[in-house]
Amino acid sequence: MKPRERDPDLVALLEKISEVRGFCGNSYKEGCLRRRIAVRMRARGVHTYEQYAQVLDGDADEYDRLLDTITINVTKFFRNRETWQRLEAEVLPDLWTTREGRVRCWSAGCASGEEPYTLAILFLELVRALPHAPRGGASIDATDLDRTSLAHAAEGVYRPAAFDEMPAALVSRYVRGDDPRHLAPEVKEMVRFHQHDLLRSPPPHPPYDLVMCRNVVIYFDRPTQEQLFRRFVDALHHGGYLVLGKVETLVGEVRQELELVDARERIYRRP
Ligand SMILES: C[S@@+](CC[C@H](N)C(=O)[O-])C[C@H]1O[C@@H](n2cnc3c(N)ncnc32)[C@H](O)[C@@H]1O
Structure with a gap:
């Protein structure tokens, strides 16, 4: 889905992440992004993308936690x-x-x-x-x-x-x-x-x-x-x-x- 079809608050959040950390969230599937961001929002006790953007403003380390959560890195030797x-x-x-x-x-x-x-x-x-x-x-x-x-x-x-x-x-x-x-x-x-x-x-x-x-x-x-x-x-x-x-x-x-x-x-x- 293209960014213009997305929830404007989500788009604004992705733009912020892209500006600060160069991460192209727009190319990821929307459902997947929402679920992952929700994990971090729950962890920080906030309910809207706007509130979560404020959390990011106050804690630069939260960008790392969010990006870690989005880019799942599960793997193994000889996986499959x-x-x-x-x-x-x-x-x-x-x-x-x-x-x-x-x-x-x-x-x-x-x-x-x-x-x-x-x-x-x-x-x-x-x-x-x-x-x-x-x-x-x-x-x-x-x-x-x-x-x-x-x-x-x-x-x-x-x-x-x-x-x-x-x-x-x-x-x-x-x-x-x-x-x-x-x-x-x-x-x-x-x-x-x-x-x-x-x-x-x-x-x-x-x-x-x-x-x-x-x-x-x-x-x-x-x-x-x-x-x-x-x-x-x-x-x-x-x-x-x-x-x-x-x-x-x-x-x-x-x-x-x-x-x-x-x-x-x-x-x-x-x-
Ligand atoms: C589930 S792991 C896959 C590991 C391994 N290929 C395997 O199948 O076991 C997915 C990896 O993709 C990486 N990834 C996600 N978005 C990426 C991007 N835009 N460019 C490069 N790597 C990316 C993540 O950081 C993560 O380490």
Whole structure:
């Protein structure tokens, strides 16, 4: 929905947040925004957007709490195992062969880093399984809007629950310590984190062989989703893959430009 069709008080609040913090709330789904802002309004004991704007005026830290609440950053290593199984069995070996061991990936909306690190682990496993594979290596650009999540990601230190879905053999190979747990340096080395707003900036260093953007576009309205999918496809090499979240749907003209690799796992290939 476009801003002019929205509640004027909500529009005024979003404009304020955009001016102060550069956050493009207008591209997010309205229902989603309202629910998230309501969480903070309840926490601060106010009932109208106008009152909440006054809370923001009096407490600059409240912007951080609000943005944290809007940009939900739940994630895990090997989140949706079946997607990673398909990547491991087919997509990554294909890229590794066709790109002769130099594969460039982008994890967009990476939150605290579990997704790009999972990808790095699977590339390390690929090289272990193919000892005569061409050397070179995969590299992963991992981006997010949220600086706090990125700082956590760059540390590579997690609570044990983050690894619940990760196969035990991989945990013992790539994770050190009990609580907190530290990622092995060879995993961390493959990933570069950057702060990046998908709604404001083009893809960081295209072209890529693999673009993963999972559980991010679901928060955006449809025109924004279409624009982002266009950018993702333009950022891909021919033969490269796009992976979305399991509950996300590819919309817009790019549907005609991609081959469906796995409908359930939302994996597409640019021919
Ligand atoms: C639910 S997490 C997804 C994490 C990971 N991709 C996964 O599926 O497990 C959504 C992430 O999108 C990020 N995000 C939201 N709006 C964004 C924007 N405009 N630009 C970049 N990242 C954004 C949030 O900060 C959050 O870390």
